[in-house]
Amino acid sequence: MILSRVAERIYWMARYIERAENTARIIMVNSNLLLDLPKGIAPGWEPIITITGSSDLFSEHYAEVDERSVAKFLISDKLNPGSILNSLLSARENLRTTRAIVPRGTWEVLNDLHYYAEENKSKILSRKGRYEYLTHIIRSCQLIAGNISGSMSHDQTYEFVRLGRSLERADMTTRVLEVRAGNLLPKLADEFKPFDDIQWKSILESLAAYQMYRRHVHVRVKGSAVMSYLLQDKQFPRSIAHCVNEVENCLRSLPDSDDALRTLGHLQRLVFEADEKDMGRKMLNKFMSKLQVTLGQVHDQLSLAYYQTDRIKEELVETKESSKDRKEFAA
Amino acid sequence: MRIKWKDYEANDLFDELIGTTSRPRKAARSVCKYLSSLRENELQDISHAAEMAMHVMGITFTVYSEGTGIDRTWPFDIIPRVISAREWARTEEGLIQRVKALNCFIDDIYHEQNIIKDEIFPEEVLADSVNFRKECVGIDPPLGIWAHICGSDLVRDKDGTLYVLEDNLRVPSGVSYMLENRMVMKRVFPELFEDYSIQPVDDYPTRLFDMLASMSPRPADYPTIVVLTPGIYNSAYFEHSYLAQQMGVELVEGSDLMVSEDDCVYMRTIEGLERIDVIYRRVDDLFLDPEVFEPESTLGIPGIMRAWSKGNVAIANAPGAGVADDKVVYAFVPKMIEYYLGEKAIIPNVQTYLCMYKDECDYVLNNLDKLVVKPANESGGYGMLIGPNSTKKEREQFADLIKKKPRNYVAQPTLSLSTAPTLCDGKLEPRHLDLRPFILSGESSYVTRGGLTRVALKKGSLVVNSSQGGGSKDTWIVE
Numbered sequence: 001m002i003l004s005r006v007a008e009r010i011y012w013m014a015r016y017i018e019r020a021e022n023t024a025r026i027i028m029v030n031s032n033l034l035l036d037l038p039k040g041i042a043p044g045w046e047p048i049i050t051i052t053g054s055s056d057l058f059s060e061h062y063a064e065v066d067e068r069s070v071a072k073f074l075i076s077d078k079l080n081p082g083s084i085l086n087s088l089l090s091a092r093e094n095l096r097t098t099r100a101i102v103p104r105g106t107w108e109v110l111n112d113l114h115y116y117a118e119e120n121k122s123k124i125l126s127r128k129g130r131y132e133y134l135t136h137i138i139r140s141c142q143l144i145a146g147n148i149s150g151s152m153s154h155d156q157t158y159e160f161v162r163l164g165r166s167l168e169r170a171d172m173t174t175r176v177l178e179v180r181a182g183n184l185l186p187k188l189a190d191e192f193k194p195f196d197d198i199q200w201k202s203i204l205e206s207l208a209a210y211q212m213y214r215r216h217v218h219v220r221v222k223g224s225a226v227m228s229y230l231l232q233d234k235q236f237p238r239s240i241a242h243c244v245n246e247v248e249n250c251l252r253s254l255p256d257s258d259d260a261l262r263t264l265g266h267l268q269r270l271v272f273e274a275d276e277k278d279m280g281r282k283m284l285n286k287f288m289s290k291l292q293v294t295l296g297q298v299h300d301q302l303s304l305a306y307y308q309t310d311r312i313k314e315e316l317v318e319t320k321e322s323s324k325d326r327k328e329f330a331a
Numbered sequence: 332m333r334i335k336w337k338d339y340e341a342n343d344l345f346d347e348l349i350g351t352t353s354r355p356r357k358a359a360r361s362v363c364k365y366l367s368s369l370r371e372n373e374l375q376d377i378s379h380a381a382e383m384a385m386h387v388m389g390i391t392f393t394v395y396s397e398g399t400g401i402d403r404t405w406p407f408d409i410i411p412r413v414i415s416a417r418e419w420a421r422t423e424e425g426l427i428q429r430v431k432a433l434n435c436f437i438d439d440i441y442h443e444q445n446i447i448k449d450e451i452f453p454e455e456v457l458a459d460s461v462n463f464r465k466e467c468v469g470i471d472p473p474l475g476i477w478a479h480i481c482g483s484d485l486v487r488d489k490d491g492t493l494y495v496l497e498d499n500l501r502v503p504s505g506v507s508y509m510l511e512n513r514m515v516m517k518r519v520f521p522e523l524f525e526d527y528s529i530q531p532v533d534d535y536p537t538r539l540f541d542m543l544a545s546m547s548p549r550p551a552d553y554p555t556i557v558v559l560t561p562g563i564y565n566s567a568y569f570e571h572s573y574l575a576q577q578m579g580v581e582l583v584e585g586s587d588l589m590v591s592e593d594d595c596v597y598m599r600t601i602e603g604l605e606r607i608d609v610i611y612r613r614v615d616d617l618f619l620d621p622e623v624f625e626p627e628s629t630l631g632i633p634g635i636m637r638a639w640s641k642g643n644v645a646i647a648n649a650p651g652a653g654v655a656d657d658k659v660v661y662a663f664v665p666k667m668i669e670y671y672l673g674e675k676a677i678i679p680n681v682q683t684y685l686c687m688y689k690d691e692c693d694y695v696l697n698n699l700d701k702l703v704v705k706p707a708n709e710s711g712g713y714g715m716l717i718g719p720n721s722t723k724k725e726r727e728q729f730a731d732l733i734k735k736k737p738r739n740y741v742a743q744p745t746l747s748l749s750t751a752p753t754l755c756d757g758k759l760e761p762r763h764l765d766l767r768p769f770i771l772s773g774e775s776s777y778v779t780r781g782g783l784t785r786v787a788l789k790k791g792s793l794v795v796n797s798s799q800g801g802g803s804k805d806t807w808i809v810e
Contacts, residue, residue, distance in 0.1 A: 005583075096572070255602045
């Protein structure tokens with residue numbers, strides 16, 4: 001048994017924690033990438049803003065897309081609803097209202113992280129300080145995930161943690177692929193650009209996937225293999241296929257999940273039938289947008305099925321209907 | 332510098348830890364010895380550790396302004412207040428006796444009103460009561476109990492006698508701080524707990540759960556119990572959430588619940604509606620049911636009074652229980668104890684002058700500079716006049732207020748509240764305090780071991796309320 005409101009807040013809490021971790025990671029990986037690439041080749045910071053889907057908001061408030069502005073915008077800017085600080089704040093507000101449900105230790109870590117992020121935000125101005133800061137964020141988010149997984153019953157409430165986390169992860173993976181891979185894919189089939197491999201590697205790192213890719217894909221880092229790994233590998237926790245399967249497992253243990261499962265089935269077909277060789281730059285954008293829209297539909301269906309419920313238990317519906325029938329009969 | 336109890340000046344007040352000869356009282360001997368064994372700065376370090384622990388544990392109340400929450404921790408003093416088990420046993424008896432009589436009174440008021448017919452309790456007090464709910468007349472809550480959770484404030488005067496200062500019967504709060512304070516103390520003073528037998532407090536949530544479960548209208552093994560909160564903007568939200576967590580029940584807001592056509596209360600879950608048996612509500616009467624009370628209230632549940640009056644759901648405290656939470660009614664509690672129980676009150680009341688009676692009113696008006704004047708229905712220490720600390724202008728204002736609505740004011744002599752050593756800027760100084768134990772009434776009664784000690788952190792201040800510069804201490808009942 002879980003309250004609709006609680007389900008919704010737990011779901012968002014998990015999404016926001018995941019978002020904070022993912023954002024921290026892409027900033028960190030991009031900082032490292034830029035150190036490795038010559039100026040002319042380096043993609044700069046614009047793609048990072050594009051990945052987070054906040055280009056318009058950014059250009060409203062910042063004149064230049066440089067390292068400092070982007071870091072500030074994505075980490076500590078209160079005006080950016082998706083900034084790490086705002087994500088942590090939202091996660092904390094959601095957890096505060098569900099504290100009664102989630103293990104106490106989880107709250108303590110999140111609470112602590114929130115204070116850390118707020119009190120140390122001046123650190124992000126220097127590269128060294130930023131590295132430390134972002135590492136702390138990522139580790140604490142993982143600590144929270146571990147805490148939930150290790151000390152909370154894997155009941156229906158827990159399914160909403162997994163739902164939030166998996167949908168957020170899948171969404172992030174589509175975005176990273178859309179933007180970063182999109183820029184890398186050759187305009188002509190056999191074109192090889194120098195430093196490509198470093199950049200594909202950084203895509204993997206943005207999703208914490210480099211080490212596992214090396215273990216499981218026995219080819220050197222190259223575009224098509226990276227694409228299919230992040231899209232279709234069933235074992236890697238941030239691949240789209242894995243996330244989507246997670247969502248399916250959650251939905252199967254929840255009531256009234258038929259609609260969402262149907263949409264998910266559609267999503268799974270899209271993912272598994274995709275052939276990365278057919279994907280030119282344009283196709284990729286289209287394909288990833290389609291995945292994002294479908295993920296959005298799954299979210300909407302969750303919302304409809306669980307968060308806005310006003311459904312009466314069956315026996316009650318029956319008594320109500322029969323009394324209605326009787327009234328009509330009498331009239 | 333190490334603590335030398337000889338240098339601690341309790342003046343001529345009653346100090347909870349240090350006796351008149353500057354020697355620790357018997358019950359406090361070990362703790363005082365331990366404290367004076369600490370090295371320089373060690374106390375300050377422990378105090379800092381306690382503060383950090385509270386911060387991380389999120390033991391806060393939140394002040395919201397312009398959409399952002401500011402978390403404040405309630406100041407906590409690490410020096411415990413110690414009470415001997417023997418004294419506490421007697422106090423416990425007195426509290427149970429008192430709450431029993433109060434419950435008889437409330438039940439009587441909503442039924443026969445014998446206490447009025449027998450001219451023990453004046454009818455006009457009831458007529459002017461803002462907490463009397465005519466909607467509750469004739470209703471029989473389970474076990475005839477209305478005030479299931481009561482927080483009575485105790486103070487000790489110069490002569491060492493404990494008095495009841497007031498009874499909080501509406502939605503008394505503070506018990507979570509009592510529990511958390513103990514947890515923090517165990518973290519920062521583990522050594523003390525090893526060789527001292529301090530009675531544990533942490534069975535409160537279990538007792539609360541059992542009491543609530545005993546009220547269930549459906550005889551089932553697992554009644555569905557919820558804690559109803561006004562929401563995150565309420566300053567006691569932390570406590571609501573904490574208690575729900577400790578009892579393992581749902582924390583709900585009004586919008587999570589609904590009353591169906593069968594006049595039962597349901598909560599909205601991901602699987603549809605689930606019936607509720609018992610509601611521990613932390614929402615004031617007037618916001619409970621927009622169909623009956625405040626029509627604009629969004630905190631309540633339309634129809635819940637209907638469900639309650641039909642006995643389909645139990646509510647703690649029962650709507651209307653606040654009728655006894657009134658400083659005029661308070662003055663009659665010793666008489667109630669005699670009337671309903673045929674016993675003498677074990678814990679005395681503070682002498683109270685009722686301005687509704689002409690002779691007492693005259694006395695109050697002539698002695699405003701010596702008395703504490705309180706409005707009958709405020710809580711949180713607001714709207715009071717503390718005579719000895721007041722200006723002439725303030726006294727004139729109060730005289731006018733009293734003359735306009737004498738029923739609304741009571742006055743009491745200014746008590747010399749007892750003190751206890753409190754860490755102030757690295758030094759121990761006496762600060763005034765009170766004590767709020769919590770009394771549960773169901774099939775049986777239960778009193779917390781000790782309660783929440785609130786301390787006025789400002790030198791000389793007698794106001795302990797959290798909203799007005801008060802802090803808290805852990806309370807130890809020791810063998």
